[in-house]
Amino acid sequence: MITVGVDLAAEAVRTAVAWLDWSDGGARVREVVVGADDDLIVEALMGADKAGVDCPFGWPDRFVDFVTAHRNGHVEVPAEVAGRTWRGDLTYRVTDRVVVESTGQRPLSVSADRIGHTAMRCAALLAELARRGRPVDRAGNGVVVEVYPAASLRCWGLTSNGYKRAANLGTLGLLVDQLQETASWLDLGTHEQLCRRSDDATDAVVAAITARAAALGRVTAPTQEQAPTARSEGWIALPTGALRDLGRG
Template sequence: MLTVGVDLAAEAARTAVAWLDWQAGRARLDRVVVRADDDLVVEAVLGAGKAGLDCPLGWPDRFVDFVSAHRAGHVRVPEGLAGRVWRRDLALRVTDQVVHEQTGLTPLSVSADRIGHATMRCAGLLAELARRGRTVDRRGGGAVVEVYPAACLKRWELPYWGYKRAADLAALGRLVDRLLEAAPWLDLGGYEQVCRASDDATDAVVCALAARAAALGLVTVPTADQAGAAGTEGWIALPTTPLDRLVTAG
């Protein structure tokens, strides 16, 4: 089985793609590309059994409704609530709030942070995948699943912060060391140094690991009450098992 991880940014300059080949209790990193453009991302997803994207797959439903109401001049502010309270559902999707409840981490707001630029790019990529015949289910049931590397690393008891600064390659190196210790079955091959030099590349590898978890059904899924919002807003699939299950399950 081949899984792909995409650390998606607004532009190719900070986008990385990783390909993991899973065979007989082993996973080998076949390829990593940094500065990945749209064509490469689409082709990678098309060739994968499952792809994990580190990017929101949609905007909060209430934010979309709010913008539509504002355009029409019909915004109504809830009475008796502080501004930050009623704006929370505009800034955070259902899945973002679930991730915070389960991990203590809060994903960047797609409606109130610069990550919205990456989501605009992502929307175009999802449309192209659908045009080319791949099932796109923002709940994670199709070709792609939304993943969150920091939350994955935290659940796997690995370093999950402090490594995404260009000036601190030592922290990135420690993360790679810990990952290889926790997953001795993971072979980074000739791309280990790329991962040690680029946090984008390392995040892409984590996304590919999370895609494997999703393909095996070892991730969180929306409840019946959450499924409607997840279908439009996107759903972050959190691993529900240790790393070793990725090679022993299935």
């Protein structure tokens, strides 16, 4: 099995892609590329058995309805409801709220934060996959699944905050140590030093590991009630099993 992890950013310079080759009870990091353009990402996703992409796959349905209503005339604001309350319904997706309730980790708002730029790029990538005949299901049932590396790390009991950017290389190194200690089946090989220098590279590896969990059915799935919304808004797959068990399949 080949899983791919994509730590997506609005531009190639902060985008990383990792390929993991799973066999013989373990996983070897085949390649990690930092500075990935759209063509490289699409080719990686086309060749994956399962891929985890760190980016919202859609916008909150209520936000889309709100913007559409505003475009066509005037919106209807809920009466006697505080602005912060009704705006919150436009800001976070159903899956974002589930992640907060489950892990305490709050995803960025795709409708109110700069990650919206990244989501636009992601939408174009998913469209290209569909054009090439690869199944795209925003709820995660196709080749790609939406992941959130910080939340995955928290589910596995590893360092999930404070490892981003060059000023925190010490914490990033600690995270890589934890990852290798807990996932003794993981072989970073010659890519270990890159992961210690680049949080983007490490997040891509974590995304690829989460994709493995998704392929094995060891992640959260939307309820029957949540499923229709997940198919339009996207769904963040949270690992439900121990990290140490993923190497055994």
